[in-house]
Amino acid sequence: MQISPGLCIIFNESGYNTKPPMSNKGVKLYGLFRINHQYWCSDGVEPTKNQCKVACQKLTDDDIKDDILCAKKILEMSMSLKAWPVWQRMCYMKDLSSYLQGCPL
Template sequence: MKMERLVLVVLLLVLGCGLAHSRILTKCELINLIRNQAQQEQKIGNITIAKMVCHAEKLTGFDTSTLEEMTVGQKTWKLYGIFQFSNHMTCKEPGNHRRTTCDNLCSDFLDDDVEDDIACAIKIIKSILLTGKTPDDLLELIKEDKYFPQDCKDVTPDYLICEI
């Protein structure tokens, strides 16, 4: 009986610690967080925000700890966090010292602090808008319907309406 209780307590502690570092946002929470950060970093439009929110909802269900693997051609991608950032373009894995778009460790995108995730997403979007160029690695992912859900392609600002 004591052993069973000890096992149960340890299991609850382990699960509790794992859950403490991630969370599932609501759609309204994510909209408000993106809007707040977008105002600080030069505004991005409502259509872009709507697409960001749709992308997060369809790919991760707003779960900040989502980690996926996808194989495209010969390359295996690891996709991190609420926006599914790529280890090939956006973030670094331990031991990798090459420059990436946002220069964060990939594990930074798996915690409950989504401010760095939003900042990185805005940085990518602004870079594409300013240069008119989409990075090659991102172009590979765009071809994958799983990564860019068709439901989000024609999303409008109405998508940003929150039901309370």
């Protein structure tokens, strides 16, 4: 994942906030990328697929390495940024350069 699309997704999903988990129609979403607990992480309560092999709570701490690794796994398995619905609405075919302003790359 390139950095501009990733930052656009993170900004529009979580506002760069790793916590708290969000709930949307019974689905709990965790971390910067608001990762779906049913498929990608284990919340320790409900049986899940846990494709990223990570505890959902780990996605809510300030160590974002596991968030990035899980997002990368989601991207690899889905083959598209469309795995995040916000991509189509807020990022696709938009100028994403503003997400890099002030970033020392």
